[in-house]
Structures are given as structure tokens and as C-alpha cells.
Amino acid sequence: MASELIxxxxxxxxxxxxxxxxxxxxxxxxQTAMDGxxxxxxAKQYKPNLILLDFVxxxxxxxxxxxxxxxDPELRSIPVVLMSAKGEQVGERxxxxxxxxxxxxxxxxxxxxxxxxTHALEKYRDNEDPxxxxxxxxxxxxxxxxxxxxxxxxxxxxxxxxMRGTIARAVASQFMSLPEVSKVASDxxxxxxxxxxxxxxxxxxxxxxxxxxxxxxxxxxxxALSGNLSxxxxxxxxxxxSNQKQSGILTLSKxxxxxxxxxxxxQVVMASAAGISEEYLLGRxxxxxxxxxxxxxxxxxxxxxxRSHLLGLQLVKSGRLTLEQVKTAMARQTREICYELLTWHNxxxxxxxxxxxPAIAEEAGLDLPVDAILLEGxxxxxxxxxxxxxxxxxxxxxxxxxxxxNQVGRQRLVREEVTVxxxxxxxxxxxxxxxQSRMSSFDVTKLLYRLLSAKxxxxxxxxxxx
Numbered sequence: 271m272a273s274e275l276i277x278x279x280x281x282x283x284x285x286x287x288x289x290x291x292x293x294x295x296x297x298x299x300x301q302t303a304m305d306g307x308x309x310x311x312x313a314k315q316y317k318p319n320l321i322l323l324d325f326v327x328x329x330x331x332x333x334x335x336x337x338x339x340x341x342d343p344e345l346r347s348i349p350v351v352l353m354s355a356k357g358e359q360v361g362e363r364x365x366x367x368x369x370x371x372x373x374x375x376x377x378x379x380x381x382x383x384x385x386x387x388t389h390a391l392e393k394y395r396d397n398e399d400p401x402x403x404x405x406x407x408x409x410x411x412x413x414x415x416x417x418x419x420x421x422x423x424x425x426x427x428x429x430x431x432x433m434r435g436t437i438a439r440a441v442a443s444q445f446m447s448l449p450e451v452s453k454v455a456s457d458x459x460x461x462x463x464x465x466x467x468x469x470x471x472x473x474x475x476x477x478x479x480x481x482x483x484x485x486x487x488x489x490x491x492x493x494a495l496s497g498n499l500s501x502x503x504x505x506x507x508x509x510x511x512s513n514q515k516q517s518g519i520l521t522l523s524k525x526x527x528x529x530x531x532x533x534x535x536x537q538v539v540m541a542s543a544a545g546i547s548e549e550y551l552l553g554r555x556x557x558x559x560x561x562x563x564x565x566x567x568x569x570x571x572x573x574x575x576x577r578s579h580l581l582g583l584q585l586v587k588s589g590r591l592t593l594e595q596v597k598t599a600m601a602r603q604t605r606e607i608c609y610e611l612l613t614w615h616n617x618x619x620x621x622x623x624x625x626x627x628p629a630i631a632e633e634a635g636l637d638l639p640v641d642a643i644l645l646e647g648x649x650x651x652x653x654x655x656x657x658x659x660x661x662x663x664x665x666x667x668x669x670x671x672x673x674x675x676n677q678v679g680r681q682r683l684v685r686e687e688v689t690v691x692x693x694x695x696x697x698x699x700x701x702x703x704x705x706q707s708r709m710s711s712f713d714v715t716k717l718l719y720r721l722l723s724a725k726x727x728x729x730x731x732x733x734x735x736x
Contacts, residue, residue, distance in 0.1 A: 274391055275299045275316060279309035279335065280324035280353065284648040285376070289322060291509050292380040292641055293387060306330030310338050313345050320391055322383075323370075325354040336370060349394045351386055353378075377649050380641040494518070495621040504611045505644055507619055512536040512640035518624045524617030529607060532631040538643065539627065540634040541604040549710050550607055552581050555599040557708060561591055564708070580630065601636045605643060606710060612647040613654065650712055657719045664701040664711075667730040668694045668718065674726050690717045694727050 276298050278289050283304070290300045301316055303309035306327055313321065321339075325332035332352055339345045352373040371394065374386050494516070495507065504522065511520065515536035522529045526545040531538060543550055553567050562570070574584060582596040670691065680688060686709070693703045704714045721727045 273297070273299060274319040275301060276320050276322060276387060277301045277303065277309065277313055277316065277318035278322045279303045279306060279327075280322070281305060281327045282324070282652060284652045285324070285353070287505065288645050288648050289383060291505075291644060292383055295513060295641070296384050296388075298387070306332075306335040306338075309335060310345075313339065313348065314342070317344065318348060320387060320394075321348055321350045322387070323350050323352055325352055349390050351390055377645070380639075380645060494623040495619070497619060499524075499614050499617045499619060502619075504614055504619070505648065507621070508608075508640050508644060511621065516621070516623060517627070518622050519627070520619060520621045522611055522614065522617060522619045524614055527617075529611060531608065531611070532627050532634075534627065534635075534637070536640065538604060538608065538638040538640060539636050540600065540631045541607040543607050546607075546610065547711065549704065549708075550603060550610070552599055552603050554708055554710075555602045555606075556585075556591070556596075559595075559599055559602070561595050561599065583630070597634060597636065600634055601638065604636055604638060605646070608643050609647040609650050609712070612644070612651055653716060654712070657715050660719050660722055661700060661715050664704070665699045667696065667699055668703075668722075668727050669696050669730050670694050671726055671728055674724070678724070678726065686713070687717055687721065690714060691721060691726070694718075694721075696730060 276293055278286055278293075278300060279302075280286050280289070281304050286302045286304070290302060294300055301312050301318060303312050307330055309321070309323070312318075323332045323335055327335075330338075332354075336350060339348065339350070349371040352370050353376060354373060372386055372390050374383060495510070499507075499522070507520065510516075511533050513536070517534045518532075520531040520533060522531070527543070528545055529541060529543045531541045533539065548554075553571070556562050556567060557564050570585070570588070570590060571581070582591075582600060585591040586593050586596055675691070683691065689707055689709075690703060693706055698706070700715065700718065703718070704711050707714055718727070722729075
């Protein structure tokens with residue numbers, strides 16, 4: 271019964287958001303609570319068909335919540351599924367105790383949580399009271415997502431303003447190369463020829479190319495959504511496009527950074543970025559996947575003609591990599607870019623609905639499920655919050671604790687830990703380590719956090735000025 275109500279009790283906003291996203295898409299209605307006391311109050315109010323309960327919560331943990339539920343005659347029959355980062359140890363001890371009918375280990379996949387919920391509901395559906403769950407009206411869409419002529423006109427006005435500015439800057443930069451006024455008087459024809467050359471087809475092509483990176487191609491489709499990421503977060507925008515099975519181009523911008531995410535049927539087919547960290551370049555993922563060595567890739571890039579674009583296409587054309595190998599690297603690149611977008615707390619977004627995607631996006635055809643991207647992305651956001659408590663400055667310098675390292679033994683460290691540890695030399699900042707390791711900032715800081723927690727490295731203390 272797709273209309274059944276699930277109550278999710280978890281103090282992690284990430285878990286709540288992900289579970290709500292996945293189960294809502296499966297057709298269930300969702301109520302959420304961030305602590306046990308609120309969860310019990312909502313259970314009394316709505317009488318849900320199932321409760322998804324986090325085991326480790328402040329003030330009132332999962333066991334205490336179950337105890338409260340079991341002592342209430344109206345709530346004791348509601349099945350409870352326990353969610354825990356220590357699923358096997360916690361789950362096996364409490365299944366079939368005080369209403370707990372199953373458990374699931376974090377992190378879990380969208381398919382896993384849906385399967386557990388479906389199984390639990392099917393098993394206990396015979397005990398359902400059809401009058402217990404009130405009808406909850408759907409939440410109204412945010413004002414920022416309302417379509418209308420006024421918004422579309424505003425988008426056009428902004429786009430035209432950008433066009434004028436872009437063309438003016440391009441023209442001004444080109445005219446800087448024209449001869450000085452003194453030469454104009456002595457040879458007017460020479461100046462005229464220079465003007466013709468400046469405004470040649472190549473210049474017009476350059477203008478058009480710049481416009482395509484500055485202004486969304488509004489002629490190719492309909493501006494369906496636009497707004498501010500501080501009001502509607504990236505994850506919610508992705509969810510809307512996925513649930514509505516939209517096709518088109520989502521453009522997100524913040525300061526000098528601009529990212530295009532291409533959707534087809536609600537799935538991500540590719541992402542491209544400009545103005546963000548070099549760690550998101552395709553070459554990094556080609557090296558990480560052992561498709562080419564750094565030296566081989568550098569040599570290939572050096573052999574390309576000037577202004578060559580689309581590294582992946584060049585690699586396929588040259589026969590150095592197969593299309594499938596490039597698509598594998600592009601899939602990892604696209605996921606990493608999307609994970610980065612989930613950390614953007616401000617900026618703007620615009621979605622242009624169109625079935626005609628650029629040829630490179632059509633050919634990439636990665637078709638990555640949004641649910642899986644959000645699940646991993648939100649998990650990383652949670653990890654970032656933890657990491658930032660220790661590493662809140664990428665300009666801090668780190669030192670090795672050689673005595674502790676010798677005591678632990680390098681052979682007990684994984685390859686990535688050794689790689690990062692070798693770059694901790696008392697001079698490199700965290701930023702330097704990220705750049706030299708050719709790994710993502712998330713992976714490097716996570717490893718550094720682990721090494722800091724194990725006391726194998728420490729922060730270098732700046733001398734205090736006297």
C-alpha cells in the first residue's frame with residue numbers, strides 16, 4: 271500500500287533527508303523527527319504504519335524510545351525498524367524486543383532501505399488499523415519554483431543584459447590591438463583593414479563561444495526552475511528534477527564557479543564545470559583508475575594542438591583509451607562534481623528544460639541515479655562537518671610524529687594513508703598536500719583527520735609574537 275505513513279526518527283538531518291527522499295519516491299508518506307521525544311509525540315498524533323528509528327541519539331536513545339512506545343497501548347503494535355552504524359551488534363540484540371522487527375546498517379543504499387521497509391510493512395500489514403493514519407495534505411511548492419510569465423520575462427532581461435556585457439567586453443579587448451591614432455591619420459586604409467580583420471568570422475565565433483559559457487541557451491528550451499541555493503538547496507533541486515523525470519540542463523553558479531549538470535529522464539547524464547578546483551579535471555580520474563600514468567597523460571596533453579578541448583574525446587580519437595574507459599572516468603568525475611555541489615550553501619541555479627542535449631552529453635549517457643548520488647553526497651556532507659572540527663584551515667601546516675609512526679608500523683597503514691603521510695613534511699600546507707597527492711580534497715582531509723586522530727601527525731604551531 272503505497273499510501274502508508276512512515277515516521278523517521280533520527281538526529282542526523284542527512285539521514286532524515288535521504289530516507290525521506292527515497293521512501294517518498296517509493297510512494298510512502300513521511301513524517302520526521304530529530305529526537306526521541308518529538309518522535310513519540312508524532313507517533314501519538316499520527317499513529318504511523320512503521321517507525322524507522324536511529325539507535326544512537328542524544329537525550330533519548332533508540333532503546334529508550336522503544337521502551338516508551340511499548341508502554342503505550344496505542345503504540346506498542348507499531349513495528350519499528352532500527353537504523354544503526356553498528357547494525358549487526360545492535361540489531362541482533364534488539365530485534366523482536368519491544369516492537370523492533372528488523373534493523374539496517376548505516377550507510378545503506380536506497381534499494382536496501384526500501385526493501386527493509388516494504389518487507390516489514392508486508393509482514394505486519396494484517397495488524398493495520400485503516401482509520402489510524404490521518405490524511406496529510408501535500409506541502410505546497412516553494413514560491414521560487416512557481417512558473418509564470420513574470421519570471422520568464424525577468425530571466426530574459428537578465429540574459430540579455432549578460433549578452434550585452436559579454437559582447438562589449440569582447441569588442442573592447444579586440445580593439446585594444448588596433449593601431450594607434452597617429453597611424454590612422456597617415457594610413458586610413460591600413461586602419462580600415464585592421465578593423466575588418468578584428469571583426470572577422472573568427473572574432474564572431476569567439477564572441478559566440480564566450481556567450482555560450484556566460485548565458486544559458488534559452489532558445490533551446492524552457493526555463494522551468496530558477497532560484498537561490500540559500501533558499502532551495504542543491505539536493506532539493508536534484509530531487510525535484512529526478513521525481514519529475516526532467517530532461518534538460520541545470521546550471522549552478524557561485525562567484526567565479528559555474529557547473530552544468532545534464533539531466534535525461536530524471537537521471538544525471540554528465541556534469542561539466544568551470545572555475546572550480548583543478549581536482550575535478552578529468553585527468554585526475556583517468557590516473558586514479560590506472561587508465562594512464564601521470565607521465566603518459568602529461569605527455570599526451572603536451573602533444574595536443576593549442577586550444578584543444580574535450581580531453582576525453584581526444585583520447586578516444588587517438589586510440590589511447592576506449593570510449594567505455596573514458597565514460598568510466600567521466601562517471602566518477604560527474605559524481606564528484608555533484609558531491610561538491612551539495613556543499614554549496616549559496617549561489618544561483620537555473621534549469622532549462624530541453625530534450626535536445628549537447629552531443630557530448632548525449633554520447634556520455636552516464637544515466638546516474640540521483641538517489642545514489644544524494645545518498646553518498648549527504649554522507650560526505652556529514653563527514654565534512656566532522657572533519658572541519660579538526661581541519662578548518664587549508665593553510666595549516668602539519669608535522670609527522672615519527673615515534674608514533676614507528677610504533678604503529680608503516681605496513682599497517684593503507685596505501686592512501688602512506689601517500690598522504692609522505693607529503694606531511696613540516697612545510698606543506700593541507701592545500702599543498704591536496705594538490706600534490708592528486709586526490710580529492712574530501713579524500714585527503716578524511717585521511718588527514720584519521721592520521722590526526724591516531725596522533726600520527728599534528729598541527730604545526732605558529733610562534734607567538736612577543
